[in-house]
Amino acid sequence: MTRSADQMEELLRCYERHLAVERGCSPHTTRAYLGDVRALMEFVGTIDGNRATPPDRPAVELLDLAVLRSWLAAMTVDGAARTSVARRAASARRFTAWLFRTGRTPDDPGLRLRSPKARRSLPGVLRQEQASELMAVAARRTEEPAGSATSLDPAAAAVALRDRALIEVLYATGVRVSELVGTDVEDIDHERRTLRVMGKGSKERVVPFGLPADHALQAWVARGRPVLAGPRSGSAVFLGIRGGRMGVRQVREIVHDLVDHVDGAPAVGPHGLRHSAATHLLDGGADLRSVQEILGHASLATTQIYTHVSIERLRAGYRQAHPRA
Numbered sequence: 001m002t003r004s005a006d007q008m009e010e011l012l013r014c015y016e017r018h019l020a021v022e023r024g025c026s027p028h029t030t031r032a033y034l035g036d037v038r039a040l041m042e043f044v045g046t047i048d049g050n051r052a053t054p055p056d057r058p059a060v061e062l063l064d065l066a067v068l069r070s071w072l073a074a075m076t077v078d079g080a081a082r083t084s085v086a087r088r089a090a091s092a093r094r095f096t097a098w099l100f101r102t103g104r105t106p107d108d109p110g111l112r113l114r115s116p117k118a119r120r121s122l123p124g125v126l127r128q129e130q131a132s133e134l135m136a137v138a139a140r141r142t143e144e145p146a147g148s149a150t151s152l153d154p155a156a157a158a159v160a161l162r163d164r165a166l167i168e169v170l171y172a173t174g175v176r177v178s179e180l181v182g183t184d185v186e187d188i189d190h191e192r193r194t195l196r197v198m199g200k201g202s203k204e205r206v207v208p209f210g211l212p213a214d215h216a217l218q219a220w221v222a223r224g225r226p227v228l229a230g231p232r233s234g235s236a237v238f239l240g241i242r243g244g245r246m247g248v249r250q251v252r253e254i255v256h257d258l259v260d261h262v263d264g265a266p267a268v269g270p271h272g273l274r275h276s277a278a279t280h281l282l283d284g285g286a287d288l289r290s291v292q293e294i295l296g297h298a299s300l301a302t303t304q305i306y307t308h309v310s311i312e313r314l315r316a317g318y319r320q321a322h323p324r325a
Helices: 003-022 027-048 065-077 082-101 128-140 154-173 177-181 211-228 248-259 270-283 288-295 305-321
Strands: 194-198 204-208
Touching (some): 003 082, 027 065, 027 082, 065 082, 128 248, 154 177, 154 194, 154 211, 177 248, 177 270, 204 288, 270 288
Antiparallel strands (some): 194 204
16 A cells, blocks of 8 residues: 555544544444545546656645536536435535645635535325324234234234334334434433434434324333343333344334335335424424424424425315316
């Protein structure tokens, strides 16, 4: 490995520490940013190979606005989606800002970098009656008739209670699936009916939930969780069949399975329940700022997409019902 390659690896390690420790990014977000930066620096290397430059010149010294624009243009030519190009442009701006702020470059070329505006598609959501039916599907699984095979299997009965609780909580609170699986028993406040979660950027927030979710949670914690709990459980609220904390993929599979049993429902997962919760809150008269707080959005602009969902649903109903639509 050349000296410049060693320097680049050390630079990336420093940037990784910055993202994880100072910015509080999740491991997934940190990996994504680092992947984008590595791709950028590999592109810089291809440009450097065509220039008459000193062999050990630090690659970051070649970063300028023209290089950044060329990188985005090359991705566009290769057929990258607008959302991917926009995300990588944001990663580049974050990286060049860090380089400048830490004195590693004399200026910040990312300040003038523009990226294509990502087209924001309206998220798929359940109708309110479909959401109610989804909760009913989960509830029916906990009410198998006496003498059935499921009623004789304590583990299966516990799993049914767990699945009902997690689907109720996801829809009642609109939390992210990663936030749900990270909750501990002490994060539940049954008296106030609130759940404490750790969101993006290690930001803690408290979200409310209603009586149906409260009843489902109490049934799971009191009657279901002790059946699955083991040495690996710790204080995790939601447990897998082997007693460990549930993972994101497991929850996705459960949600998709339950939604499949709702006639006419779109194929939504946990994030679709989050979209549905936000849309139904706005349909019911909640103000946008309150929904922003519940969802844990850093920017109100992110929450505003749900107003478009509500408007589109209103238009669809108008076109269907009005004789002169």
